[in-house]
Amino acid sequence: AQRVTQPEKLLSVFKGAPVELKCNYSYSGSPELFWYVQYSRQRLQLLLRHISRESIKGFTADLNKGETSFHLKKPFAQEEDSAMYYCALKKGGSEKLVFGKGMKLTVNP
Protein backbone atom coordinates (compact mmCIF):
# COMPACT_ATOMS: atom_id res chain seq x y z
CA ALA A 1 0.00 0.00 0.00
CA GLN A 2 1.16 3.51 -0.68
CA ARG A 3 1.94 5.52 2.42
CA VAL A 4 3.33 8.95 3.22
CA THR A 5 5.09 9.73 6.47
CA GLN A 6 5.77 13.20 7.77
CA PRO A 7 7.62 12.48 11.00
CA GLU A 8 7.32 15.91 12.58
CA LYS A 9 4.05 17.67 13.36
CA LEU A 10 5.43 21.07 14.27
CA LEU A 11 8.38 23.22 13.30
CA SER A 12 9.01 26.68 14.65
CA VAL A 13 11.87 28.82 13.34
CA PHE A 14 12.90 32.45 13.20
CA LYS A 15 12.72 34.48 10.04
CA GLY A 16 15.78 33.93 7.87
CA ALA A 17 16.50 30.46 9.23
CA PRO A 18 16.66 27.44 6.92
CA VAL A 19 13.80 24.96 7.04
CA GLU A 20 13.48 21.34 6.02
CA LEU A 21 10.16 19.54 6.12
CA LYS A 22 10.63 15.82 5.90
CA CYS A 23 8.58 13.42 3.83
CA ASN A 24 9.17 9.71 3.38
CA TYR A 25 7.03 7.42 1.28
CA SER A 26 6.49 3.73 0.84
CA TYR A 27 5.96 2.62 -2.73
CA SER A 28 8.18 0.44 -4.82
CA GLY A 29 7.34 1.84 -8.23
CA SER A 30 7.74 5.27 -9.79
CA PRO A 31 5.69 7.67 -7.69
CA GLU A 32 4.21 11.05 -8.40
CA LEU A 33 5.05 13.23 -5.41
CA PHE A 34 3.71 16.60 -4.40
CA TRP A 35 3.86 19.18 -1.67
CA TYR A 36 0.63 21.00 -0.84
CA VAL A 37 0.26 24.01 1.44
CA GLN A 38 -2.66 25.41 3.38
CA TYR A 39 -2.38 28.97 4.62
CA SER A 40 -4.67 30.14 7.38
CA ARG A 41 -8.30 30.28 6.21
CA GLN A 42 -7.38 29.30 2.65
CA ARG A 43 -7.87 26.24 0.52
CA LEU A 44 -5.29 23.55 0.22
CA GLN A 45 -3.19 24.30 -2.85
CA LEU A 46 -0.29 22.81 -4.73
CA LEU A 47 3.13 24.13 -3.80
CA LEU A 48 5.30 21.99 -6.03
CA ARG A 49 5.59 18.60 -7.71
CA HIS A 50 8.68 16.46 -8.07
CA ILE A 51 8.50 16.29 -11.84
CA SER A 52 8.85 20.04 -12.22
CA ARG A 53 12.21 20.36 -10.46
CA GLU A 54 11.49 24.03 -9.95
CA SER A 55 11.67 26.42 -7.04
CA ILE A 56 8.34 27.83 -5.87
CA LYS A 57 8.34 30.67 -3.33
CA GLY A 58 11.95 29.72 -2.62
CA PHE A 59 11.07 26.11 -1.78
CA THR A 60 12.65 23.12 -3.47
CA ALA A 61 12.17 19.40 -3.03
CA ASP A 62 14.30 16.59 -4.36
CA LEU A 63 13.10 13.08 -4.91
CA ASN A 64 15.55 10.55 -3.47
CA LYS A 65 14.42 7.13 -4.60
CA GLY A 66 17.13 5.35 -2.65
CA GLU A 67 15.94 6.84 0.62
CA THR A 68 12.29 7.07 -0.56
CA SER A 69 12.23 10.68 0.53
CA PHE A 70 10.92 13.95 -0.84
CA HIS A 71 11.99 16.57 1.68
CA LEU A 72 10.95 20.20 1.25
CA LYS A 73 13.61 22.83 1.83
CA LYS A 74 13.96 26.57 1.93
CA PRO A 75 17.21 28.31 2.78
CA PHE A 76 15.70 31.46 4.32
CA ALA A 77 12.22 31.18 5.81
CA GLN A 78 9.83 34.12 5.71
CA GLU A 79 6.92 34.90 8.02
CA GLU A 80 4.48 34.36 5.15
CA ASP A 81 5.65 30.75 4.92
CA SER A 82 3.79 29.97 8.12
CA ALA A 83 1.22 27.34 7.12
CA MET A 84 0.35 23.65 7.14
CA TYR A 85 2.35 21.60 4.68
CA TYR A 86 1.29 18.22 3.34
CA CYS A 87 3.26 15.74 1.32
CA ALA A 88 1.21 13.67 -1.16
CA LEU A 89 1.78 10.55 -3.23
CA LYS A 90 0.09 9.04 -6.24
CA LYS A 91 1.25 5.69 -7.46
CA GLY A 92 1.32 4.62 -11.07
CA GLY A 93 -1.68 2.79 -12.45
CA SER A 94 -4.09 4.23 -9.91
CA GLU A 95 -5.78 7.54 -9.38
CA LYS A 96 -5.56 7.21 -5.61
CA LEU A 97 -3.90 10.27 -4.08
CA VAL A 98 -2.85 9.99 -0.45
CA PHE A 99 -1.51 12.59 1.93
CA GLY A 100 0.67 12.62 4.99
CA LYS A 101 -0.42 13.89 8.37
CA GLY A 102 0.90 17.34 7.68
CA MET A 103 3.34 19.63 9.41
CA LYS A 104 2.68 23.05 10.85
CA LEU A 105 5.45 25.52 10.11
CA THR A 106 5.62 28.69 12.15
CA VAL A 107 8.09 31.38 11.17
CA ASN A 108 8.59 33.90 13.92
CA PRO A 109 9.69 37.52 13.34
Next chain:
Amino acid sequence: DVKVTQSSRYLVKRTGEKVFLECVQDMDHENMFWYRQDPGLGLRLIYFSYDVKMKEKGDIPEGYSVSREKKERFSLILESASTNQTSMYLCASRPGWPQNTEAFFGQGTRLTVV
Protein backbone atom coordinates in the same frame (compact mmCIF):
# COMPACT_ATOMS: atom_id res chain seq x y z
CA ASP B 1 -9.57 29.18 -12.94
CA VAL B 2 -10.63 25.77 -11.72
CA LYS B 3 -13.44 25.91 -9.27
CA VAL B 4 -14.31 23.18 -6.83
CA THR B 5 -17.36 24.18 -4.84
CA GLN B 6 -18.72 22.46 -1.78
CA SER B 7 -22.34 23.19 -1.08
CA SER B 8 -21.98 24.11 2.59
CA ARG B 9 -19.25 25.68 4.70
CA TYR B 10 -20.80 24.59 8.00
CA LEU B 11 -23.30 21.87 8.84
CA VAL B 12 -24.73 20.73 12.15
CA LYS B 13 -26.55 17.40 12.13
CA ARG B 14 -27.98 15.07 14.72
CA THR B 15 -26.72 11.59 15.45
CA GLY B 16 -28.44 9.08 13.20
CA GLU B 17 -29.34 11.53 10.46
CA LYS B 18 -28.52 10.82 6.84
CA VAL B 19 -26.18 13.55 5.64
CA PHE B 20 -25.32 14.59 2.11
CA LEU B 21 -22.22 16.61 1.27
CA GLU B 22 -22.13 17.91 -2.27
CA CYS B 23 -19.18 18.88 -4.43
CA VAL B 24 -19.18 20.34 -7.92
CA GLN B 25 -16.23 21.04 -10.22
CA ASP B 26 -16.32 23.03 -13.43
CA MET B 27 -13.23 21.80 -15.29
CA ASP B 28 -14.36 18.47 -16.66
CA HIS B 29 -11.95 16.55 -14.43
CA GLU B 30 -12.19 12.79 -14.48
CA ASN B 31 -11.13 12.25 -10.88
CA MET B 32 -12.83 13.45 -7.74
CA PHE B 33 -11.97 12.77 -4.12
CA TRP B 34 -13.40 13.09 -0.64
CA TYR B 35 -11.07 13.52 2.33
CA ARG B 36 -11.56 14.27 5.95
CA GLN B 37 -9.10 16.54 7.67
CA ASP B 38 -8.48 16.16 11.38
CA PRO B 39 -5.76 17.77 13.52
CA GLY B 40 -2.84 15.43 13.92
CA LEU B 41 -4.25 12.96 11.41
CA GLY B 42 -3.86 15.00 8.24
CA LEU B 43 -5.97 14.27 5.20
CA ARG B 44 -7.43 10.81 5.04
CA LEU B 45 -8.99 9.56 1.84
CA ILE B 46 -12.56 8.35 2.20
CA TYR B 47 -13.54 7.59 -1.40
CA PHE B 48 -12.54 8.61 -4.86
CA SER B 49 -14.07 8.36 -8.29
CA TYR B 50 -12.24 8.15 -11.60
CA ASP B 51 -15.29 8.35 -13.85
CA VAL B 52 -19.06 8.70 -13.79
CA LYS B 53 -20.61 5.92 -11.69
CA MET B 54 -17.13 4.58 -10.87
CA LYS B 55 -15.84 4.70 -7.34
CA GLU B 56 -13.14 3.19 -5.19
CA LYS B 57 -12.74 2.99 -1.46
CA GLY B 58 -10.06 5.06 0.11
CA ASP B 59 -8.41 4.35 3.43
CA ILE B 60 -11.38 5.09 5.73
CA PRO B 61 -14.62 4.30 3.86
CA GLU B 62 -16.53 2.85 6.82
CA GLY B 63 -19.72 4.73 7.54
CA TYR B 64 -19.64 6.58 4.22
CA SER B 65 -20.87 6.07 0.69
CA VAL B 66 -20.58 8.18 -2.46
CA SER B 67 -22.45 8.92 -5.62
CA ARG B 68 -21.26 10.20 -8.96
CA GLU B 69 -24.11 10.35 -11.43
CA LYS B 70 -22.65 13.25 -13.41
CA LYS B 71 -19.05 14.04 -14.17
CA GLU B 72 -19.07 17.38 -12.42
CA ARG B 73 -20.72 16.28 -9.18
CA PHE B 74 -19.48 13.99 -6.42
CA SER B 75 -21.58 13.44 -3.33
CA LEU B 76 -20.50 12.07 0.02
CA ILE B 77 -23.21 10.37 2.07
CA LEU B 78 -23.13 9.62 5.75
CA GLU B 79 -25.77 6.91 6.06
CA SER B 80 -26.26 7.40 9.80
CA ALA B 81 -24.19 10.23 11.19
CA SER B 82 -22.21 9.62 14.35
CA THR B 83 -20.30 11.99 16.59
CA ASN B 84 -16.96 10.52 15.47
CA GLN B 85 -17.74 11.81 11.98
CA THR B 86 -17.48 15.38 13.21
CA SER B 87 -14.71 16.74 11.02
CA MET B 88 -13.67 19.02 8.18
CA TYR B 89 -14.49 17.40 4.83
CA LEU B 90 -12.53 18.35 1.73
CA CYS B 91 -13.47 17.61 -1.85
CA ALA B 92 -10.90 17.66 -4.64
CA SER B 93 -10.78 17.13 -8.37
CA ARG B 94 -7.93 16.27 -10.69
CA PRO B 95 -7.57 15.61 -14.42
CA GLY B 96 -6.95 12.05 -15.49
CA TRP B 97 -4.21 13.13 -17.89
CA PRO B 98 -1.38 14.12 -18.12
CA GLN B 99 0.57 12.66 -15.24
CA ASN B 100 1.66 14.72 -12.27
CA THR B 101 -1.28 17.05 -12.53
CA GLU B 102 -2.45 19.20 -9.69
CA ALA B 103 -5.47 18.40 -7.51
CA PHE B 104 -7.79 21.33 -6.83
CA PHE B 105 -9.58 21.56 -3.52
CA GLY B 106 -12.85 22.95 -2.34
CA GLN B 107 -13.13 25.29 0.59
CA GLY B 108 -14.19 22.53 2.95
CA THR B 109 -17.32 21.65 4.88
CA ARG B 110 -17.08 21.63 8.64
CA LEU B 111 -19.56 19.05 9.85
CA THR B 112 -20.57 18.82 13.48
CA VAL B 113 -22.63 15.82 14.57
CA VAL B 114 -24.39 16.34 17.89
